[in-house]
Amino acid sequence: MRVAYAFRPFPANYKPSCDATLPAAPTPYYPLRTSSSIPAIQTQQRQLTSLYVNGVPYIVIRLIGEGLHSRVYAAYDPRTNQSVAIKVVKNVDPADSHEHSKMFFKEIRYLTKLQTRNPYVIRVYNHEYDSKTQTGKIVMESGHDFRFMLPLQASPKEKQMTIAHAKFYWSQMVDAVAKLHRNGIVHSDIKPENFIMTPEGQIRVIDLGLSFRMSHTQSSILRPFAGTPEYMPPEVCQIENGHYSRQGRASDIWAL
Incomplete structure (x- = not known):
C-alpha cells in the first residue's frame, strides 16, 4: 500500500535565520498523524451551529481548547469552505472590563502588525469586540x-x-x-x-x-x-x- 506523506526532505544546508523564508518540512519515516490522533477536550462541548464575527457566520465543529478567560473552537468558513479556529475571549469580572478590552485590542494590534513581518505568527482572518457583552472573537488559521x-x-x-x-x-x-x-x-x-x-x-x-x-x-x-x-x-x-x-x-x- 502506498502512503502519502505531508513532509519533504529537510535540506542539509538549512540554517536558522531571522530573514529566512519558511523551510520545507522533512519527510518522516512514518505518516503524519491527523487531528483524529490528537486528544480533544471533552469538557462542555457545545453543539453550536454558528458563531458570527462582524456579521460573517462560521460553522462551529467542536471545542478544541479552553483557558481561564477563553475558548477555542474548530470551525470553517462556509463561504470558502476553509477550516479556521475561533478564539472567544470573555471577561468574567465586570470590574476588569477596561483592562480586558485593552488586552484584547493589544493582541489584535500585535497580530495585525506581525502578519507581514513574521511568517511564523498565526494568520488572522477576522476579529471583533462586543463592548456590551465584553466578548472578543478572533478568527485564525487552523492547526x-x-x-x-x-x-x-x-x-x-x-x-x-x-x-x-x-x-x-x-x-x-x-x-x-x-x-x-x-x-x-x-x-x-x-x-x-x-x-x-x-x-x-x-x-x-x-x-x-x-x-x-x-x-x-x-x-x-x-x-x-x-x-x-x-x-x-x-x-x-x-x-x-x-x-x-x-x-x-x-x-x-x-x-x-
Missing part, C-alpha cells in the same frame, strides 16, 4: 496543538524524534521568537501549547495576550507577574513590590 503533535512525530523504529525533525521544528521556533524580538515584542509565555502546527508541518506562534513591547536598548522591565511557571527563568519568579517581576527577551529565550 494542531504542538504540545500534542510533538510525541506523535517520534519514529516508530527509533522511539524518538529524528535529528532532522528536531532541527526543523526548533529552527522555526527560534525564528518565530527572533522575529518577535526584532519587532520589539516579547511574548512572555513561550511553551509548546502556544505553538501550533499547520497541515503542511509549519510552526505558528499563538496567544500574544501576555506579550508586551520593549525597547531594544532595554534588557528587562518590571511588569505584573504573569505566565507559566514551568517555563519561567528564576529571575522572573523573584517577585518585587508585591506582584511584579523583571521580564524581557531573555525570558523567551529561557522558555525555548
